Amino acid sequence: MAWRRDIVYGVVIAIFGLILLYATSQIPLLGDVKPVAGARYYLYPWFLLLFLLGLHLVFQGMSKKKQAVKEEGNEKGEGGKSQDWFIPLPTLFTLALLLLYVTLIPLLGYQLMTFLILWGLFTGYFLFCQKEGPSFLIRQKKAFIIAAVKYAVASAIVVALIQLIFGTILDVRLPG
Amino acid sequence: MDIGAFELLRLGFEALFADYRVILYLIFGIVVGLFFGVIPGLTSALAILLLLPFTYFMDPGMGMGLLIAIYVGGISGSLIAAILLNIPGTPASIVTTWDGYPMAKQGRGEEAISVGLFASLFGGLLSCFALVFLAPQIAKVALKFSYWEYFCLGILGMAVVVGISSKDMTKGFIAAIIGVFLASIGFDPVSGTIIRFGFGSRHLIGGVDVLVLVVGVFAIGEILKQCEDMRYGAKAQIIPVKKKIAIFPSIAFIKKHLRNFSLSSIIGIIVGIVPGIGQVTGSTIAYSQAQAFKSSEPEKFGEGNVDGVIASESANNAVNGGALIPMITLGIPGDVVTLLLLSGFIMHGLHPGPLLFRDNPELVGSVFVAFIIANFLMYAIVFGLMKLFVKLLQFHMRLLFPVLIVLASLGVYVGSNALIDVWMMIAMGVIAYLLVKNGFPMLPLALGYILHPILESNFRKGMIANSYDIMSFFEYPIAVVILALAVIGLVTPYVIRKRSHSKNM
Numbered sequence: 070m071a072w073r074r075d076i077v078y079g080v081v082i083a084i085f086g087l088i089l090l091y092a093t094s095q096i097p098l099l100g101d102v103k104p105v106a107g108a109r110y111y112l113y114p115w116f117l118l119l120f121l122l123g124l125h126l127v128f129q130g131m132s133k134k135k136q137a138v139k140e141e142g143n144e145k146g147e148g149g150k151s152q153d154w155f156i157p158l159p160t161l162f163t164l165a166l167l168l169l170y171v172t173l174i175p176l177l178g179y180q181l182m183t184f185l186i187l188w189g190l191f192t193g194y195f196l197f198c199q200k201e202g203p204s205f206l207i208r209q210k211k212a213f214i215i216a217a218v219k220y221a222v223a224s225a226i227v228v229a230l231i232q233l234i235f236g237t238i239l240d241v242r243l244p245g
Numbered sequence: 246m247d248i249g250a251f252e253l254l255r256l257g258f259e260a261l262f263a264d265y266r267v268i269l270y271l272i273f274g275i276v277v278g279l280f281f282g283v284i285p286g287l288t289s290a291l292a293i294l295l296l297l298p299f300t301y302f303m304d305p306g307m308g309m310g311l312l313i314a315i316y317v318g319g320i321s322g323s324l325i326a327a328i329l330l331n332i333p334g335t336p337a338s339i340v341t342t343w344d345g346y347p348m349a350k351q352g353r354g355e356e357a358i359s360v361g362l363f364a365s366l367f368g369g370l371l372s373c374f375a376l377v378f379l380a381p382q383i384a385k386v387a388l389k390f391s392y393w394e395y396f397c398l399g400i401l402g403m404a405v406v407v408g409i410s411s412k413d414m415t416k417g418f419i420a421a422i423i424g425v426f427l428a429s430i431g432f433d434p435v436s437g438t439i440i441r442f443g444f445g446s447r448h449l450i451g452g453v454d455v456l457v458l459v460v461g462v463f464a465i466g467e468i469l470k471q472c473e474d475m476r477y478g479a480k481a482q483i484i485p486v487k488k489k490i491a492i493f494p495s496i497a498f499i500k501k502h503l504r505n506f507s508l509s510s511i512i513g514i515i516v517g518i519v520p521g522i523g524q525v526t527g528s529t530i531a532y533s534q535a536q537a538f539k540s541s542e543p544e545k546f547g548e549g550n551v552d553g554v555i556a557s558e559s560a561n562n563a564v565n566g567g568a569l570i571p572m573i574t575l576g577i578p579g580d581v582v583t584l585l586l587l588s589g590f591i592m593h594g595l596h597p598g599p600l601l602f603r604d605n606p607e608l609v610g611s612v613f614v615a616f617i618i619a620n621f622l623m624y625a626i627v628f629g630l631m632k633l634f635v636k637l638l639q640f641h642m643r644l645l646f647p648v649l650i651v652l653a654s655l656g657v658y659v660g661s662n663a664l665i666d667v668w669m670m671i672a673m674g675v676i677a678y679l680l681v682k683n684g685f686p687m688l689p690l691a692l693g694y695i696l697h698p699i700l701e702s703n704f705r706k707g708m709i710a711n712s713y714d715i716m717s718f719f720e721y722p723i724a725v726v727i728l729a730l731a732v733i734g735l736v737t738p739y740v741i742r743k744r745s746h747s748k749n750m
Contacts, residue, residue: 074683075683078683082419089426089442092442092444093441096433096439096441097439099436099438099439102436102705102709103713105708105713106435106705106706106708106709106713107436107705108433108435108436108439108441111701111704111705112425112429112441115422115425115426116422116426118418118422119419119422119423119426122415122418122419122422123419125415126415126416126419129413129415157472157473159472159473159475159476160469160470160472160473160678162472163468163469163472163646163650164469164671164675167465167650167654167671168671170654171654171664171667171668171671174664175664183651186647186650186651187647187648187651190646190647190650191643191644191647194475194643194644194646194647195643197475197476197643198475198476198641198643202476224647227647227648227651231651231652231655235655235659239299239302241299241302241655241659242659242662243655243658244655244658244664244667
């Protein structure tokens with residue numbers, strides 16, 4: 070099913086190439102130099118190439134599909150190695166906490182938010198690495214609480230170290 | 246520009262040691278590099294990324310020294326995990342596992358580590374020699390280059406990296422053009438007055454900062470990718486170190502294997518000079534030569550032959566010095582780490598290339614001196630802290646990623662004191678993650694970003710200087726030769742891949 074991803078990415082890239090070609094055409098032509106050495110014309114070949122490569126990726130995906138159909142015998146070519154379209158939970162979890170972190174720094178301050186993201190990530194990753202997965206939280210409440218307290222202490226130590234090294238010794242301006 | 250290698254070293258030594266703290270920074274860099282090199286999954290590139298923003302506050306020579314120390318430490322430290330765990334600390338030591346781990350299983354782990362570290366030192370020092378003596382000569386030639394030659398050099402760097410680092414060349418090209426687009430955001434580099442792709446946002450006027458791009462793509466993108474493997478699994482089995490590790494192999498041993506040490510190092514240097522190939526290829530070629538030409542027992546390769554460890558470790562460390570040559574003389578990085586070192590120069594408003602040798606010889610010398618000292622320090626520190634590094638092998642990534650994420654965000658913020666850069670870093674990380682997930686290589690993207698200003702400004706200035714006549718390009722034979730090399734560099738890997746594909750069919 071790698072063909073499907075190639076087609077989707079190819080379409081997106083071809084459209085992106087077209088948008089960039091249009092945006093390039095809007096760059097003003099100023100100054101004494103001829104347009105051929107101006108700020109616009111140099112970029113056209115690159116973005117035209119991007120558009121063409123996007124189309125090539127689409128065709129590449131289609132030919133992969135034909136091959137997959139031939140090899141797997143079903144019309145859709147859906148067999149073979151499964152295509153992980155979905156972003157796995159730990160990655161989504163990391164991304165969500167990171168977005169929350171940057172959003173809330175101006176409101177809650179750098180130290181508190183850093184403590185919270187560290188604690189959240191430590192604890193979350195701990196759960197993902199358990200045999201039972203996140204359901205460990207319900208099945209082994211006591212063990213989870215001990216781990217959560219341990220990670221809270223670790224997070225507080227990391228925040229204190231960051232404050233000491235960057236805030237005090239290096240005198241860096243911290244966010245928030 | 247008539248400054249020779251020894252004069253550069255003298256200037257560098259004086260500049261670097263004008264501040265006594267440099268030795269502390271070098272030691273710190275080596276320890277950080279070793280730490281990241283030892284733990285599988287962490288790389289020296291990630292370590293450089295995390296410390297890159299903080300070098301902004303340092304003297305450029307000292308900052309670059311710190312980054313180079315991390316580079317040397319990272320590549321050398323990875324052999325410990327490769328030998329005791331059968332998992333290379335960084336990809337550079339994959340080949341070391343082939344014989345290093347079997348040696349450890351036979352109870353010869355200490356011998357493998359001792360020989361491997363000596364090979365790292367040997368390869369590193371030989372590549373220092375090549376760097377110090379070859380770089381000024383290349384820079385001397387490059388100083389005579391005109392706009393067209395520079396333009397073609399940029400094309401060559403991009404072509405070779407796209408050709409070699411991409412399994413699918415279409416995706417490599419696409420990644421490189423995305424890099425070109427990101428670099429063209431903001432003020433036009435030639436006129437300096439026209440804003441391109443600002444899309445009405447004041448934040449985009451200054452363009453995408455190099456730090457935001459590299460941290461986003463190579464740190465956040467990489468962490469998001471590695472998070473996919475965050476699941477329950479058995480702990481890795483470490484083979485314990487029981488005996489004392491000899492600091493130096495015996496003279497007789499070195500004499501017996503001198504040819505392998507030297508030849509593998511020379512292979513590493515040559516591979517390092519060519520952009521985009523990297524440590525793994527260097528050590529694989531060196532391993533093959535050792536197997537074919539050197540060892541009296543070629544059949545024992547893969548079963549614990551010490552020549553395999555020598556070849557791999559000499560070559561992967563020699564790649565370091567080789568890769569620094571095109572970066573510092575021509576401004577063309579060959580791999581992610583040299584690209585990050587180049588970003589460090591750019592952050593300080595400096596542009597590696599032949600002019601750096603003329604205008605900032607003390608800085609070039611500082612890089613050389615830091616590289617030489619870092620190799621010796623690496624050797625001393627790794628033995629001093631061996632017990633700690635062996636313990637580090639048990640460290641789990643889930644304990645490190647949260648700290649790395651916080652440090653990466655802080656590093657980007659410190660560069661500009663604006664949270665918008667942290668947002669952009671996340672956006673770059675997500676884009677990189679989505680692209681990598683579908684097989685798009687990230688090195689061409691970063692190289693497209695770094696080389697685009699060189700390409701564009703030299704092309705446009707070349708056009709203006711030659712009365713807008715593009716055919717004038719053919720009046721510059723060196724430019725034509727470089728362009729021909731670029732075509733060869735792009736087509737050759739494609740042809741080789743096609744051939745091996747049809748052979749396998």
